[in-house]
Amino acid sequence: MAVTDTRSFEALTLGLGGEIFAIDANSVHEILDVVPQTEVPGAPPLVGRLINVRGKVVPLADLRIRFGMDCTPPTIDTRIVVVEILLDDEPTVVGLLADKVHEVTSIAGASIEDTPDIGMRWNPDLIKGIGKRGDDFIVIPDIVRIFTTH
Amino acid sequence: MTGADPSQIFREEAAELLAALETALLHLEQRPADREPLDTAFRALHTIKGSGSMFGFEAAASFTHHLESAFDRMRKGELAATPAMIGIALAAKDHIRVLIDDPAGADAAAGAGILARLAEQSDGAAMSASLRQDLDDADGRASWRVRFRLAPDALERGTNPLLLLDELRELGDAGVVALTGDIPPLEELEPTLCHVAWEVILTTTHPRSTIEDVFIFVIDETELTIEPVPVPVPEREAEQGPVMTADLPAPAPVPREPAAPKAEAGPEKAKAQPAANSIRVPAERLDDLMDQVGELVIAHARLKQLVSDSVDLQIKSVTEEIERLSNGLRDITMGIRMVPVESLFGRFRRLVRDLSQELGKDVALTMSGEETELDKTMIERLNDPLVHIIRNSLDHGLEPAADRVAAGKPPQGRIHLSARHAGTRVLMTIRDDGRGLDRDRIRAKAEEQELIPPGAKLSDAELFQLIFHPGFSTARALTSVSGRGIGMDVVKRTIDGLRGTIEVSSTPGGGTEITLGLPLTLAIIDGLLVRVGQGRYVIPLFAVEECVELPPDVERRHAGRNFLNIRGALVPFLRLRDSFGVRHPPDLYQKIVIISSGDRRVGLVVDQVLGDHQTVIKSMSKLHADVASFSGATILGDGSVALILDIAQIVAAGQVQDQRREAS
Numbered sequence: 001m002a003v004t005d006t007r008s009f010e011a012l013t014l015g016l017g018g019e020i021f022a023i024d025a026n027s028v029h030e031i032l033d034v035v036p037q038t039e040v041p042g043a044p045p046l047v048g049r050l051i052n053v054r055g056k057v058v059p060l061a062d063l064r065i066r067f068g069m070d071c072t073p074p075t076i077d078t079r080i081v082v083v084e085i086l087l088d089d090e091p092t093v094v095g096l097l098a099d100k101v102h103e104v105t106s107i108a109g110a111s112i113e114d115t116p117d118i119g120m121r122w123n124p125d126l127i128k129g130i131g132k133r134g135d136d137f138i139v140i141p142d143i144v145r146i147f148t149t150h
Numbered sequence: 151m152t153g154a155d156p157s158q159i160f161r162e163e164a165a166e167l168l169a170a171l172e173t174a175l176l177h178l179e180q181r182p183a184d185r186e187p188l189d190t191a192f193r194a195l196h197t198i199k200g201s202g203s204m205f206g207f208e209a210a211a212s213f214t215h216h217l218e219s220a221f222d223r224m225r226k227g228e229l230a231a232t233p234a235m236i237g238i239a240l241a242a243k244d245h246i247r248v249l250i251d252d253p254a255g256a257d258a259a260a261g262a263g264i265l266a267r268l269a270e271q272s273d274g275a276a277m278s279a280s281l282r283q284d285l286d287d288a289d290g291r292a293s294w295r296v297r298f299r300l301a302p303d304a305l306e307r308g309t310n311p312l313l314l315l316d317e318l319r320e321l322g323d324a325g326v327v328a329l330t331g332d333i334p335p336l337e338e339l340e341p342t343l344c345h346v347a348w349e350v351i352l353t354t355t356h357p358r359s360t361i362e363d364v365f366i367f368v369i370d371e372t373e374l375t376i377e378p379v380p381v382p383v384p385e386r387e388a389e390q391g392p393v394m395t396a397d398l399p400a401p402a403p404v405p406r407e408p409a410a411p412k413a414e415a416g417p418e419k420a421k422a423q424p425a426a427n428s429i430r431v432p433a434e435r436l437d438d439l440m441d442q443v444g445e446l447v448i449a450h451a452r453l454k455q456l457v458s459d460s461v462d463l464q465i466k467s468v469t470e471e472i473e474r475l476s477n478g479l480r481d482i483t484m485g486i487r488m489v490p491v492e493s494l495f496g497r498f499r500r501l502v503r504d505l506s507q508e509l510g511k512d513v514a515l516t517m518s519g520e521e522t523e524l525d526k527t528m529i530e531r532l533n534d535p536l537v538h539i540i541r542n543s544l545d546h547g548l549e550p551a552a553d554r555v556a557a558g559k560p561p562q563g564r565i566h567l568s569a570r571h572a573g574t575r576v577l578m579t580i581r582d583d584g585r586g587l588d589r590d591r592i593r594a595k596a597e598e599q600e601l602i603p604p605g606a607k608l609s610d611a612e613l614f615q616l617i618f619h620p621g622f623s624t625a626r627a628l629t630s631v632s633g634r635g636i637g638m639d640v641v642k643r644t645i646d647g648l649r650g651t652i653e654v655s656s657t658p659g660g661g662t663e664i665t666l667g668l669p670l671t672l673a674i675i676d677g678l679l680v681r682v683g684q685g686r687y688v689i690p691l692f693a694v695e696e697c698v699e700l701p702p703d704v705e706r707r708h709a710g711r712n713f714l715n716i717r718g719a720l721v722p723f724l725r726l727r728d729s730f731g732v733r734h735p736p737d738l739y740q741k742i743v744i745i746s747s748g749d750r751r752v753g754l755v756v757d758q759v760l761g762d763h764q765t766v767i768k769s770m771s772k773l774h775a776d777v778a779s780f781s782g783a784t785i786l787g788d789g790s791v792a793l794i795l796d797i798a799q800i801v802a803a804g805q806v807q808d809q810r811r812e813a814s
Contacts, residue, residue: 035789036788036789036790036791037790037791038685038686038783038790038791038792038793039685039730040774040777040780040793041685041729041730041731041732041779042730042777042778042779043774043777044773047773047774050770050774050783050791050793051791052785052789052790052791055445055448055449055785056768057768057769057770057771057783057784057785057791058771059770059771059773059774061773087772087773088772090772092771092772092773093771094771094773147773
């Protein structure tokens with residue numbers, strides 16, 4: 001069952017496979033243009049590459065893989081959003097590939113709805129909820145779960 | 151270090167002193183006539199006592215005092231450093247450690263027992279004058295005339311004569327007279343110097359040594375005379391003394407004003423210097439420094455790459471200058487972290503001594519190459535594995551004396567620890583002359599635990615590697631020392647974690663030798679940069695034996711055998727492009743890098759050998775914890791990331807291939 005976070009939060013919205021995703025703006029370290037990437041043979045496809053972020057070796061995650069989206073080649077709008085998440089209580093820095101970064105916006109808790117159990121293309125466990133902004137739906141992914149469940 | 155808890159600093163210092171004391175005691179046990187360990191032990195005890203009482207570790211200080219007195223008598227030749235005495239001293243040393251680490255938890259009875267044995271051993275009258283005084287608490291009041299003159303610059307160095315006087319007054323009834331005869335006329339007076347001397351008539355139950363202890367930190371620079379006064383001096387006599395007493399308010403003979411240090415102070419300054427030549431720095435700061443230097447090395451590599459296309463000579467020369475500086479900085483930083491392995495080896499003297507007594511075996515521990523230097527972190531992490539190896543040698547390796555004599559060996563067993571440099575590695579060897587590893591028993595046990603198929607053909611090296619398997623022990627009976635099958639796998643895991651290697655060799659009846667190959671540092675390694683497809687990888691240079699071209703005839707028979715004839719030896723090879731699933735078409739002339747781990751060799755087929763690379767090791771995140779082929783990553787000159795191959799894993803993969811060939 002997906003967990004609903006009823007509090008409002010500052011979110012960074014980004015485009016991913018034609019959808020709009022929102023991630024907690026407080027977890028974002030920086031947003032980078034596409035940098036050279038190194039493939040890690042034998043690694044899970046989700047984190048199949050590494051990048052250099054200011055001298056640190058950071059895994060680059062392509063969330064589209066977990067959501068079954070087409071992995072289109074990078075465009076002029078493609079960005080890497082560097083976030084810090086807690087994995088097993090250990091702060092871990094991860095780069096997230098985004099087709100496009102939109103804006104930082106406040107998502108009101110009231111507008112967040114439970115993930116519908118049916119009518120979803122994606123595994124509902126990976127989503128915290130669906131927010132609404134104007135006429136658009138915004139997907140709030142559960143970043144930690146995306147990395148801890150396979 | 152500002153703001154650090156002083157008693158914590160004392161604890162750290164005491165731990166080092168106690169370690170030095172233990173080493174000295176064990177030396178002394180071997181060579182009782184030697185003067186140097188005796189002096190070392192005495193100095194260590196003296197400092198522990200002095201700083202102990204200063205930082206409020208009174209119990210430890212007074213306990214240490216008795217031991218110190220005994221050693222003082224040994225130094226004067228009044229007592230002999232008998233084995234029994236050393237035994238007591240070692241027990242006492244352990245007790246001092248408890249008194250310092252956990253004063254509340256110390257067993258007072260045990261301490262008293264040690265003191266009683268100490269008194270018994272030293273049995274003479276003189277030493278125990280003070281001891282008996284303490285034990286009987288006799289009221290042996292005596293009067294002393296204490297006269298002292300501090301070095302002229304004592305105040306500049308922070309010595310406060312008032313504190314010394316106060317300390318003397320705490321010992322008993324004291325009358326203080328200031329000796330002002332040396333104060334120059336006002337116009338010649340140098341206000342920052344100390345011109346006053348003091349005479350104190352002290353009536354106390356404390357022995358002379360306690361009075362001397364008051365001056366322990368200034369003794370080198372102070373003229374001090376302590377003479378007994380035959381008849382207790384009436385206290386009034388002191389009060390009749392001229393001029394002033396320390397009772398008067400603000401008697402400070404000279405105001406403390408900042409002034410230019412006088413040139414005359416030179417010699418004394420120089421004398422005080424050795425103590426200031428080393429400083430204590432928390433290990434984390436060194437780690438931070440190493441991180442920064444690592445970043446600098448990477449940034450420089452990038453700069454160098456950018457500049458290589460430039461024609462601007464000035465920029466090129468600046469880049470070369472930066473290269474020189476950053477290499478120097480790297481070497482110095484790595485050097486700061488290096489400590490001689492002696493500090494590690496020294497700990498095992500006590501271990502061997504205690505274990506050999508417990509097991510009733512006579513064992514001599516010898517060492518060589520103690521001066522070899524290794525990264526401090528590495529030294530700390532090597533302690534446990536070496537303890538396990540040495541315990542195993544003592545317990546399983548070395549036979550009881552009777553068996554040794556029957557086998558034509560000297561009754562005393564030998565364990566030899568050695569360390570030496572081999573290229574960018576340090577080889578550490580633990581050798582015993584015991585019965586050697588029992589191949590049949592290891593094989594039987596491994597077959598029983600189904601680690602190997604029955605009748606499998608294994609080389610000695612492969613067979614011996616089995617002893618590092620978790621839960622593997624051939625000891626028939628458990629002893630308190632070893633035999634539970636935990637230990638050797640811990641050794642293996644720790645050494646793997648340090649990017650080290652383990653080799654075992656053994657001759658039946660002749661002994662066992664375990665050699666640990668270790669990198670000098672955990673942070674930077676020399677690597678060979680290779681290209682496979684479009685990816686670049688670093689192979690640790692210590693593992694690289696040679697690079698050869700992939701012969702075209704081998705290349706054509708791609709599907710068939712993956713073996714290479716290297717000067718008559720058959721070496722299996724792996725095509726990294728297959729292992730890594732590279733789709734990019736292979737280069738026309740592929741190279742093979744031959745790497746070795748233990749006595750196994752494996753060839754790695756790569757597209758191109760790019761050259762050597764100073765590799766700053768970056769660990770991979772948790773998300774890549776299950777990727778086995780790589781031990782870490784590094785950042786190349788162009789800012790991109792390259793992966794570092796895990797040699798042990800790759801060689802193991804090569805072996806699997808080897809076994810498949812044998813099976814087919």
